Amino acid sequence: MTDAPAQPAAHLDTVEHAAATPDEQQPWGELGLKHDEYRRIRDLLGRRPTNAELAMYSVMWSEHCSYKSSKVHLRQFGEKTTPEMKQRLMVGIGENAGVVDIGDGWAVTFKVESHNHPSFVEPYQGAATGVGGIVRDILAMGARPVAAMDELRFGAIDHPDTARVVHGVVSGVGGYGNSLGLPNVGGGARFDSCYQGNPLVNALCVGVMKHEDIHLASAEGVGNKVVLFGARTGGDGIGGASILASETFEDGVPAKRPSVQVGDPFMEKVLIECCLELFAADVVQGIQDLGAAGISCATSELASNGSGGMHVWLDDVLLRDPTLNAGEILMSESQERMMAVVRPEKLDEFLAITGKWDIESAVVGEVNDSGRLTIDHHGERIVDVDPRTVAHDGPVYNRPFARPAWMDGLQADAFAGELPASGDAMRDAFLGLISSPNMSSRTWITNQYDRYVQGNTAAARPDTAGVIRVDESTGRGVAIATRSNDRFTKLDPYNGARQSVAAAYRAVAITGAEPTAVTDGLNFGSPEDPDSMWQFAEAIRGLADACQELGVPVTGGNVSLYNGTGEPGKIDSSINPTAIVGILGILDDVARATPSGWREDGQPLFLIGSTKAELDGSELASTQGHLGGLPPVLDLAWEKELAEILIACSRDGLVDAARDVSEGGLAAAAAYGALRYGVGARIVLDEVCERDGLTPAQAFFSESQGRALVTVPRTEEPRFVAMLEARGVPFARVGVTGGDALDVQGQFEVPVAELTEAWEAPLPARFA
Known part of the structure; x- marks a missing residue:
């Protein structure tokens, strides 16, 4: 493989050129930006953005990365977290994943994320890279990934397209996780026609570490080097965060279906071991994974989390595809990549460790005190921004929402179906229930997952919750359960979401574990539909109230919107509101679960x-x-x-x-x-x-x-x-x-x- 050939500077849209050509047309709409968002970018910069800057803002201001429609509601999680709820919370919302103290100097980090729309376009790679992405989030905290779970939603079991999605998603989850040697210990799978064009793939990962091994990612220390390592950057997944994870699929707009990321679990396995050795050798200030928005996300978040600035040169990014332009390099979501901040005196040791694991590395930047994120390509300045405006201070919308007109009719339509009155009828109803698509065995799925690799699985599906041993000497461990009653949440988003918290809380307690912390995966329809936005707002209120009442803090999670293809304002405009709740509980000895x-x-x-x-x-x-x-x-x-x-x-x-x-x-x-x-x-x-x-x-x-x-x-x-x-x-x-x-x-x-x-x-x- 070769690096990108030199590109004539005249072909670059530089900062200088952007300032001199304010009226040049740019494809902001094709990149998923609204007109007022594009205008705001121009106001922030005092000029039109370069094409590279436009690419960065488009992906980082997407729903997937910026949470621009959900931030105002998600704040309730922090506002309703009391000091008592934080007693075991070591790292909370805002980092790659939350971290919980489980005793004896051990900490556990866990989080759930979605990869929904990619899993409809290309089910295998969509699901596989969803697993890979959440694993890297856990790894970036300094933890060894020890278990995975997944909550899957598919269309009607008898629809002709459902088999395509099921086979691809299940194979993707199993193929990636099994190759990593990561046990998949639980989760769920449901079938409903509302998910026909919008399957859900929510993957959860659990990692363990000692207290002193917790790492947070930020670009601190003037002169420290920024190193990109892992797989090379290619053309897969370009624009994924801005378009694929944020917009609905409509007939006639194939351009809104960019290529799905391609995963390599064997590269990720090596990357895991390499990162853990880098942490153990104390040669990194922090490591950030490259998932959604790729280099755009990693550089802007690292710089924004730090107290200074960062300068990056794209010429040294190792490429799989030498034809990529600067914007594509910044937006690419190629998998199995990490970005580290390294002190200069530790750089040789860092490169020796990555070399030992046969992992390619390239110094692509340096921390400075400019307060700016600047990026050069072929000796020309193509990005000059305040990193906070990219990573943290994007648009915040108070979307209008209102209780749907159809809710009264739905709630008034109480079940008046046939209740079995005889023993024979009751037997038939019982067998019909147990053999129904959503109550029957998931063994066909879970048998494709390795549930016991690593040797620390104490319980796995079909058990009520997954149980993992953390400390072999004492038996200390954790129980994890995920729950979401999507039907209840359709009937009443506030109480349905509370039911999901209660169900996960109960499932963990049943094992004997003390419920301690929550992660959530929130899957809803279009935020531009007041009906869907009302469902979302009510569900968040229910989740926050339930967590406060039960005394378990939300440590982080994920929001996935635009999960719908129906007509706004109609009862079937989107998926059933699906608020997946994962609860982690602490066990003193997993043998007693x-x-x-x-x-x-x-x-x-x-x-x-x-x-x-x-x-x-x-x-x-x-x-x-x-x-x-x-x-x-x-x-x-x-x-x-x-x-x-x-x-x-x-x-x-x-x-x-x-x-x-x-x-x-x-x-x-x-x-x-x-x-x-x-x-x-x-x-x-x-x-x-x-x-x-x-x-x-x-x-x-x-x-x-x-x-x-x-x-x-x-x-x-x-x-x-x-x-x-x-x-x-x-x-x-x-x-x-x-x-x-x-x-x-x-x-x-x-x-x-x-x-x-x-x-x-x-x-x-x-x-x-």
Whole structure:
């Protein structure tokens, strides 16, 4: 490969030339900028921008990079974070990823990001590079990546295009993560026609480090060198952040589909080890990953985070494609690249380490005290900007929003479908639920992921949460769960988002871990549609309020907008509002994590919490093609108490298995508990029906929140019951484990073998 040949200076749009040609036309609209944004750039610079500057501003002022439509709402996360919530928070919002103190000198960093639109255009590379990008965010904090999760949303399972997207995305997630040797320990996948043209790929990564190994990226120290290392810069992904991640796909505008980034996981694996050695050798001031917006992002963010300025020369950027012009070099989103700030006296040692790992490096800049970001190409000045105006002080919009006119009709349309009245009908409904696209086994997907590589996975899907050991000597570790009830959030964005926080919080607590911190992936429609913007604003308010009430801070995350192809103002204008919540919890010893299924016969089954006839937005309603009404009532004070109970029971050996009762209700919780290890159970609904005034079908399929299904060692039953009675909490003894069938007494019986076949068959039948 060769570097770019010398380009005649006359062909460059220099700062001097820009100042002398104020009326020269520029393609600001094609780069995703609005007219007033272009005018603001001219005002900031006091002249028209050069083509290179225009490229930088276009990508850095995109929704994906600048959060210009979401900033005013995201501020609630910081405003509603109390000092008590920050006790374990070492790094919060605003850095590559949040960092949490988990004790014994260990810290964990985690974050979720989306790669949605690229995964529709080119599913394999879109999903693969989504994994690669979030891994580099974690790596830039100084942490070793130890686990991944992903939340996927696809179109209707029977749509002819869904298989293309599913195969590509699942192969991309697995192919990249497996090649890195990174265990994928959980997440979810759902099918709904609203995602047909807008699949969602939200990838989460977890990294571990000691406290003293935390690194933040900024360009400090006059004279320090700026080094670009890793893969060479090519033409893939140019304009991705400004257009692909920000605009809708409309017929007739193929120009808004730039090429998707191409990933090389084996290069990334070497890059991980190289970066960790660079950190350990103390030869870098900081490292910034190059993802969205490429060199434009890395240089402007490093300079903006520092107290001085930076000068960069593009001539020394190593290129895969020698035909790239300056703007394309700045905008390229070629993967597996990092940018480091290195003291001059450490440069030789830095280059020796990158050379050892056979990684190409080039000094492309220097930190100075100018307060400016300047970039030269072929000896000519093509960029001269205040880096804060590029990276941090971009447009901030207060987009108009209003409660949609169609919300009243949607919420009034309560589920009035057929509730099974006989045992045979209940059996049919149960099997239909368990074999439905969104409740059936995800094993066909997860079997394509390595869940146990590195040897520290204590639990992975199909368990309720992923559990990773951090310290082999003590067993200290973390549990991570991701949740998003998109149907509830469609019915009521505020309460639906709160339900997602509560569900993730409960899933982590069920393992015995203390819920500690939150990351979120917020996937919504167009911010220019007042309906979608209202959904977004309400969901953010719900997330912030729920986190404050539960005492768990938001450490960072991602916003993905423009996920819709329908007509603005219509009920189907965008995807269901999808607020994915990831919660991390701390375990003193992962060996004591509560399993999510029972293994022994003869253990009593208890349902903790109250059940109401809450079926709006439920999976049972979904199997009948219905979405309407109001989501279940949520009591976060009770959710917090329930978590305390589950954590204490795990610690004190009062439970042997536990599952959260959420999507699919008690029916799904009982089925999954039996399916986990192939041990049946007898379920008795009488006490729940009598106490809560329900029919058997309501008790079995209701999706009331704040509930958990637990098995108790026979010897501990008196102590367990006494503890619950002393707390005055609602509970019911709903059965006993054992046998080779799931027997709902007085209603129906399903052999575990038949249940397994019904649960496992749908995805392989459709996609294998």
